[in-house]
Amino acid sequence: MSAANPQFRLVTSVYQKTLNAYLYIPWNSCHSNDSKRAWVKGELIRYVRICPKESDFAKIQTVFMVRLRERGYPGRWLQQIFEEIKYKVERLTALKPIARDNATGDPVLHVLKLTHNPIWDGLDLNPLWREFNETWKEFGMGYPELQFMASFKKPHALGDRLNTINRETLNTYHTSIAAPV
Template structure:
């Protein structure tokens, strides 16, 4: 099944198993899939609340953290300051933290580039 393959790939890329399982459990494929396949017109600015995305690097501490109080506080603060409007929608988007291998590969590439630049003689 495609869902299982996708979950396995996420795990192989370093995403925590419990977190991946929690995310997949939130999705109701029998309800979401037919709606996702329907063509939809773009929403106008007047239709519905604007979505604000908080981009974060994943940290296992956040797996069991309820972010809704933070969203409420943001909404209230923006409302008080006059910079927002009612019914803001907020969402957290998590990216995978860099693995040690990623950092070593970047460091090795930079070291090799510096070395090659030092030994190349202008012609």
């Protein structure tokens, strides 16, 4: 059997466990619409990559839509996202290997760690990434494939600070009453 033999083809399909409850993130969760949109698109692209035929993709796409509607997702919102993912267009890029930039084979990704601020929700960070790239090139450290990403952590809330103070107070109290006499 030769790998180049056209009689033999590897055929894939989406496997879904029978006991899977498909408890996707509910629409009314505190996740941002951008987060929900990103994972829905990501799942659709994964289906494009796995399904060898457009008809297989159409079937799983319909099932996925029904499951999301059952989790409270608005139909029009979903329809807009589903229309963005075209099987014939995505299939061409979904099967291409990802270019790797270093010896380990991992993409070089520079992460800017920030504390979340709601003001940044509508902020386009692309000009910032371009400026970083230009500055790095100027100092001989950059190259065209340089990638940047922002990672946001939850800001400290008053409740977090009170919990820390309460824990310290309780530890001090327990230490004082447990001290040998």
